[in-house]
Amino acid sequence: MAGPANEVDGLGRCQGGKGLEFLQPTSLTEALELKAAHPGAVPLAGGTDLMVDLNFDRLRPEAMLDLTRIDELKQWWPHDDLIRLGAGVSYTRLVSEIGEYLPGLAIASRTIGSPQIRNRATVGGNLGTSSPAGDALPPLLAAGAEIEVASAGSSRRMPFRDFMIGPKKNALAPEELIVAVHIPKARGPQQFSKIGTRNAMVISVASFALAIDAGTRAISCAIGSAGPVILEAPEADEFIESSLEESGAWDARSRIDNSVLQRFGELVAQGARPITDVRGTKAYRQHALAVIAARTLTWAWDDYMASA
Ligand SMILES: Cc1cc2nc3c(=O)[nH]c(=O)nc-3n(C[C@H](O)[C@H](O)[C@H](O)COP(=O)(O)OP(=O)(O)OC[C@H]3O[C@@H](n4cnc5c(N)ncnc54)[C@H](O)[C@@H]3O)c2cc1C
Incomplete structure (x- = not known):
C-alpha cells in the first residue's frame, strides 16, 4: 500500500486501499478503545496464521488491528510462583528468555514452524487461532495456565480449559483482546x-x-x-x-x-x-x-x- 491513503492519523488509524482500515495503536489502552469502537477489527500479532488466511482469501476483514507496536504485550515478568507472559512475546524470545521456568512450553515452542516463524509468531496468536493442533496449547493446559483478556475498562482471567471452547473457537468477546498468559513456574520436569x-x-x-x-x-x-x-x-x-x-x-x-x-x-x-x-x-x-x-x-x- 502506498500514497496518502495510507497515512496514519492521530488516532493510529490508517486507511489502506480497497476500504481495509488498518488500525495501528501504540498502547494497550488505545488498542482496547479501538477494539471497542471496531469490534469486527481483526487483531494482528505475528501474522503467521492471519496472513495465510488473507492470502488464500479465507478472510476479508473490514479492519485490522495491528498489535505489533504495543510494548506492554511484548513483556513478561515473574510474579509469585507464576510467569506473566505478554500475548505478543515471540516463541524465539520465550525459549531463550524464560525456557528454564516453562520447560514444557519451551519444548513445544521449539517444534513450531521454522526459526523465521518462531521469530514472529506468538503464544497470543496460537490462542487467538485456537486450533486443536496449536502446539503451544497442550503445555498451557498441562501447566494449569490462565488466560488474561481485557476490554476497554475491564479485564478478566480464566483457566485455559474455559478459554478454548471448540475447534478455532474461544471465549473471547468481540471487544476483547488477549493480553497475557499466567503460567505456573515448573515445579518438576x-x-x-x-x-x-x-x-x-x-x-x-x-x-x-x-x-x-x-x-x-x-x-x-x-x-x-x-x-x-x-x-x-x-x-x-x-x-x-x-x-x-x-x-x-x-x-x-x-x-x-x-x-x-x-x-x-x-x-x-x-x-x-x-x-x-x-x-x-x-x-x-x-x-x-x-x-x-x-x-x-x-x-x-x-x-x-x-x-x-
Ligand atoms: C510455515 C508455518 C508453519 C507453522 N507451524 C506451526 C507449528 O508447527 N505449530 C503451530 O502450533 N502452529 C504453526 N503455525 C501457525 C502459527 O505460526 C501459530 O499458530 C502462531 O502461534 C500464530 O501466532 P501469530 O502471532 O503469528 O498470530 P497471528 O497470525 O497474528 O494471529 C492468529 C490469530 O490470533 C488472533 N490474535 C493474535 N493476537 C491476538 C490478541 N492479542 N488478542 C486477540 N486475538 C489475537 C488473530 O486475530 C488471529 O485470529 C505455522 C504457520 C506457518 C505459516
Missing part, C-alpha cells in the same frame, strides 16, 4: 511430543504434554490434535499418580514398569476424541497417542530420577 508427517515444519497429527509437580506428586497430561479442544486425561493422571505412590517410585526414584507405561498410554488414548481427516485416521491418532504418552512420561521421569 515437563515434556512435550508431537507426531507429524515429517520431522519439522509440520502440523501435529497428535500431540501430548505432561507436567510433573514434584512437590505435590501430581502429574497432569494434555492431548492435542485429537479432539475438538485440547483435552485433559484425568484417568491417566490418576492411574499414574497412584501407581507411582503404591510402588514407592516417588521416594526411590526408581524406573516405571513397562506394564504401567503401557497402561498409561492406553488410558491417554482412551481419553482422546480424535476424528479421521486428511492428516490421519482416528485409529492412527489413538495408536500414536498411546506411544508418545508412554515415551513422554519416560523422558519426564528420567529427568525426575536425575534430579535427586
